[in-house]
Amino acid sequence: MSPEAANPGPARAWTEVTDPELIVANLHRNYTGVSTTIGALLPRQDVRHRLWLVGRSLPDGPSAHSLAAALAISRRPPAGRPFRIWHVRRNVELQVAWLARDLLRLPIRIVFTSVALHVHSFWPRFLIARADAVIATSKRAASLRPNVAGIVPHGVDTEYFRPPTDRGQEWAQAQLPGRYGIGIFGRVRRGKGTDLFVEAMLRLLPHHPDFTAVIVGPCKIRDRPFQANLVKRIAAANLSARIRFLGEIEWAEVAAWYRRLSIVVAAARYEPFGVTILEAMASGATVVATRTGNYEAMIEEGQNGFLAQPGNLDELTASLEEVMTQPERMQSMGVAGRQRATALFRVETEAEGISKVYEKLWQGGGR
Structure with missing residues (x-):
């Protein structure tokens, strides 16, 4: 994602240092x-x-x-x-x-x-x-x-990443179908589990017409055949309008997308840490992630999100469905995630x- 406007607002006055420690x-x-x-x-x-x-x-x-x-x-x-x-x-x-x-x-x-x-x-x-x-x-x-x-x-910067006043209004600004957004952030590639996210959406979206899915992140040249295959799978399921690849976006827009999405997914097969889940939690979104990185320390199962085994499509799908079928619980879990992020991960x-x-x-x- 582009580093432009990483810290929007007035330029910070930095201390001039001639003898750094x-x-x-x-x-x-x-x-x-x-x-x-x-x-x-x-x-x-x-x-x-x-x-x-x-x-x-x-x-x-x-x-x-x-x-x-x-x-x-x-x-x-x-x-x-x-x-x-x-x-x-x-x-x-x-x-x-x-x-x-x-x-x-x-x-x-x-x-x-x-x-x-x-x-x-x-x-x-x-x-x-x-x-x-x-x-x-x-x-x-x-x-x-x-x-x-x-x-x-x-x-995570809990001032920059913050919940919206009205998530429904934020989602409406995206001008996409449905009432709720569900998304995944990061490079489009197998290691990040983009294919697992898409496959789960192919299973779930036909039964949940209020949801639309987005994939936010760049795709390198070597991964373009991988993305092209996913696009073909989506088109074959007639879900091209409801599973969107947004590509690389400006950093300032990343925070806006966290505020629009009700659920954020991290489906990586391997992740060293996983800051995107913290950004989502700080933004008041419910999170579903795999048991890699530091996700098990971030997510209280059933309180602010769910965990699935890496590479297990059935488990990932079941976890997502449990959230998608309970909109009111989805909102309360987002509140719990914000509280956990501000308490433990600032x-x-x-x-x-x-x-x-x-x-x-x-x-x-x-x-």
């Missing part, structure tokens, strides 16, 4: 889910730490500094700190930080956020083992990593947990 790396050339996480955290971290963003700039973010500038300023410790902290989230960033610390002998310490729920190959394992502190985003991720200094789940809580790891390092903890 914290280097936040964003070295990937594309705007990714990691970029979204960094962008949401930066305003909260900016009030806690003297920081630089290094690499690619972010919408409405602070001025980005070059890697060369970060290396140059890291030749000496910052004022009032024994060393600078480099917070990295990608393998390439971890490798650069490791070389800066161990080859160039710079006075820095490395914090790495680990999301993956699988055992890495040799080289990533080697690098992660050399981080001074690892932040895991879930208990399962923590069980697979050394040097874990804290478990800090990703959070981005401010994530920023606070990360800061605790930093302070522990500065006070002499770590590898």
